Amino acid sequence: MTAAQVIRSEWTKIRSVASTVWTLGLAAVVTIALGALISLLLKNQWSDLSEKDRLSFDPTYTSFAGMSLGQLAMIVFGVLVVSNEYSTGMIRTSLAAVPQRGTFLASKLVVAAGLAFVVGVVTSFAAFFLGQAMLGDHSTSIGDPGVLRAVIGGALYMTLIALFSMGVASMLRSPMLSLGILMPFFFLISNILGAVSATKKIGRYLPDQAGSKIMQVVTPIDNDTPYGPWGGLAIMVAWVAAALLGGYVLLKRRDA
Amino acid sequence: MIEAVGLTKRYGDKTAVYNLSFQVRPGSVTGFLGPNGSGKSTTMRMILGLDQPTSGQVTIGGFPYRKLPNAPRQVGALLDAKAVHGGRSARSHLLCLAQLSGIPARRVDEVLGVVGLQDVARKRSKGFSLGMGQRLGIAAALLGDPQVLLFDEPVNGLDPEGILWVRNLMKALAAEGRTVFVSSHLMSEMALTADHLIVIGRGQLLSDMSIGDFISANSADFARVRTPETEPQQREKLTAALTEAGGQVLPEQDGALRVMGLPLPRISDLAHSADVRLWELSPHQASLEEAYMRMTQGAVDYRSTVDQRAGLQQPLPPGAQPPVQMPVPGQGQPGWYAPPPPQQGGQPPFGAPGQPGQPTGPYGAPGGPGAPVAAGGAHPNPYAQPVAAPVADLTKPEDAR
Numbered sequence: 001m002t003a004a005q006v007i008r009s010e011w012t013k014i015r016s017v018a019s020t021v022w023t024l025g026l027a028a029v030v031t032i033a034l035g036a037l038i039s040l041l042l043k044n045q046w047s048d049l050s051e052k053d054r055l056s057f058d059p060t061y062t063s064f065a066g067m068s069l070g071q072l073a074m075i076v077f078g079v080l081v082v083s084n085e086y087s088t089g090m091i092r093t094s095l096a097a098v099p100q101r102g103t104f105l106a107s108k109l110v111v112a113a114g115l116a117f118v119v120g121v122v123t124s125f126a127a128f129f130l131g132q133a134m135l136g137d138h139s140t141s142i143g144d145p146g147v148l149r150a151v152i153g154g155a156l157y158m159t160l161i162a163l164f165s166m167g168v169a170s171m172l173r174s175p176m177l178s179l180g181i182l183m184p185f186f187f188l189i190s191n192i193l194g195a196v197s198a199t200k201k202i203g204r205y206l207p208d209q210a211g212s213k214i215m216q217v218v219t220p221i222d223n224d225t226p227y228g229p230w231g232g233l234a235i236m237v238a239w240v241a242a243a244l245l246g247g248y249v250l251l252k253r254r255d256a
Numbered sequence: 257m258i259e260a261v262g263l264t265k266r267y268g269d270k271t272a273v274y275n276l277s278f279q280v281r282p283g284s285v286t287g288f289l290g291p292n293g294s295g296k297s298t299t300m301r302m303i304l305g306l307d308q309p310t311s312g313q314v315t316i317g318g319f320p321y322r323k324l325p326n327a328p329r330q331v332g333a334l335l336d337a338k339a340v341h342g343g344r345s346a347r348s349h350l351l352c353l354a355q356l357s358g359i360p361a362r363r364v365d366e367v368l369g370v371v372g373l374q375d376v377a378r379k380r381s382k383g384f385s386l387g388m389g390q391r392l393g394i395a396a397a398l399l400g401d402p403q404v405l406l407f408d409e410p411v412n413g414l415d416p417e418g419i420l421w422v423r424n425l426m427k428a429l430a431a432e433g434r435t436v437f438v439s440s441h442l443m444s445e446m447a448l449t450a451d452h453l454i455v456i457g458r459g460q461l462l463s464d465m466s467i468g469d470f471i472s473a474n475s476a477d478f479a480r481v482r483t484p485e486t487e488p489q490q491r492e493k494l495t496a497a498l499t500e501a502g503g504q505v506l507p508e509q510d511g512a513l514r515v516m517g518l519p520l521p522r523i524s525d526l527a528h529s530a531d532v533r534l535w536e537l538s539p540h541q542a543s544l545e546e547a548y549m550r551m552t553q554g555a556v557d558y559r560s561t562v563d564q565r566a567g568l569q570q571p572l573p574p575g576a577q578p579p580v581q582m583p584v585p586g587q588g589q590p591g592w593y594a595p596p597p598p599q600q601g602g603q604p605p606f607g608a609p610g611q612p613g614q615p616t617g618p619y620g621a622p623g624g625p626g627a628p629v630a631a632g633g634a635h636p637n638p639y640a641q642p643v644a645a646p647v648a649d650l651t652k653p654e655d656a657r
Contacts, residue, residue, distance in 0.1 A: 009355040016348035017341060089339030093396065096304045096333055097356045099322040255307040 006107035023077035027070045028123040034066025035127040039134035058218035059140040060150045063131020071161045075182050078165025081112045083175035095256045116162035120155035146217040153214030160240050167243025171250050211236030262312030265298050272298040273459040280437045285430045287450030288439040291556045295459040296439045300408050304333055316404055328357040332397035333406040337389035342382030346373055346392050353396055367395040386413030404435040423449050443545035457555025474551045475542035479520050482512045482536035490532045497530040
């Protein structure tokens with residue numbers, strides 16, 4: 001059995017369930033629409049902004065403002081791709097058909113991450129251009145330094161979020177448990193830790209805060225973050241690698 | 257060929273399968289029987305490499321499943337009919353399995369036709385009935401045209417037409433020289449389908465023999481003899497003659513006689529020489545169900561009790577007679593089943609103390625529920641004396657002990 005066969009099979013699996021279209025569609029729509037809406041609001045309230053805010057204004061990052069909500073749909077996508085196998089019992093059929101569990105997990109990750117990346121690229125570029133159109137005079141262009149990196153970084157960020165969720169789901173197996181941990185983690189805990197000054201130093205090493213650095217072009221004033229855009233992405237990659245390694249080790253050891 | 261050697265699986269404290277060794281040979285249908293929770297599904301999962309045995313090993317064609325080259329083309333399995341993503345169509349489900357082993361898509365349509373699901377191939381499997389799910393699972397097992405097939409309860413939820421089809425399918429697959437391993441609780445179905453039986457109880461091997469041997473080893477064949485009801489002295493005369501000739505004669509409630517140890521022509525001859533007329537002389541072979549019940553009665557983990565309906569029954573009006581409780585077969589009457597084979601003296605073979613060749617694993621403890629009260633074959637009438645008193649205790653309500 002070749003990896004190509006397993007990948008083909010995983011591709012059939014992923015495209016034959018409705019949840020794929022729903023979660024990925026929602027991730028794209030929410031990210032693009034919310035980014036455009038916030039860009040429009042900022043343009044209209046430009047005159048109300050303080051001098052400091054105007055100086056550190058980042059048009060690229062503003063157009064990605066929908067990412068914080070859109071990533072939640074990406075998390076659901078990643079969790080469902082893996083945990084569906086367990087909640088339906090399909091995992092036993094799958095593993096009986098692919099006794100090489102490493103190949104099985106890797107193929108699943110390749111297919112799902114590839115799909116997430118394609119959706120991420122489309123979403124990222126759409127969110128950027130639509131956001132810039134909304135910002136009007138305050139917009140930036142794709143040719144400006146760091147902007148293309150940020151836009152492609154947005155796609156990478158979405159892919160890594162999906163991969164992290166898949167790793168967590170392969171460790172926890174249950175969709176409810178996985179979502180119950182990931183959702184509050186990304187939506188609440190990360191934000192709270194980042195907002196409180198005492199925990200800020202810890203918060204910025206969390207996967208989403210470190211990873212979202214890649215989408216910033218203008219560094220905020222009085223910024224003391226000890227890593228740059230690529231450093232932040234590397235921190236996120238480390239998180240993802242740890243989650244996937246945990247998932248792989250458990251899948252290999254555990255009875256299905 | 258499936259071969260298990262010393263297969264053991266523990267989940268924490270619980271031993272699901274203990275020291276199981278057996279072979280499933282090609283060319284015949286091998287039935288896999290055992291009470292609920294006896295370790296059948298665990299064994300099936302270990303065969304498929306889904307669960308790792310705690311010790312021992314099981315191989316298919318000499319390879320452990322995980323090392324088997326292109327496993328889906330060699331082994332097909334139906335484990336759980338509901339183990340399908342409900343949002344995926346039947347065809348997509350089979351297609352993703354087919355693509356794993358390079359099976360062309362037209363084979364998917366082929367097996368959909370074989371199991372009769374071609375009309376609902378593109379419907380989501382969420383709406384499938386249990387029987388349709390079962391057919392889908394069988395289709396998945398047949399997909400790779402494998403030499404080894406495992407089916408866990410394949411006829412569950414199937415309609416009579418489907419049951420007949422599965423029965424013929426199993427036989428046809430075995431006749432083609434494939435290895436077919438089927439678990440089921442439907443004894444009548446097993447009796448018709450299987451050639452060979454592997455029986456386990458509490459995770460241990462109870463029996464591994466052909467179905468005919470299994471029935472003869474666990475319950476004796478007998479002849480039913482009826483003499484004219486108008487002349488009771490003829491019955492006594494015949495009983496004496498048969499006993500003298502070495503037969504074992506037991507009276508039945510309706511006046512007939514059960515005769516063991518004598519062939520039918522000999523009974524007829526003896527009756528003729530004793531000048532006794534016969535109204536009935538018929539051969540009786542115990543059914544697989546009776547033989548199975550007798551063998552596994554000591555290894556049943558989940559046994560039903562009599563429903564007392566406490567607090568649910570209206571008090572009887574004064575003077576009314578309580579309804580007569582009809583005995584339910586198998587509850588509190590372990591001796592109810594078919595007669596025991598003479599050589600074993602009515603002992604169920606499981607957990608009997610001091611009996612040679614018995615497994616003495618964690619569950620083989622002597623004196624467990626169902627262990628017979630006394631060893632030895634001295635009971636003149638197994639119906640007069642319940643074989644296993646402890647079992648009867650278990651079935652009584654808590655306050656009656």
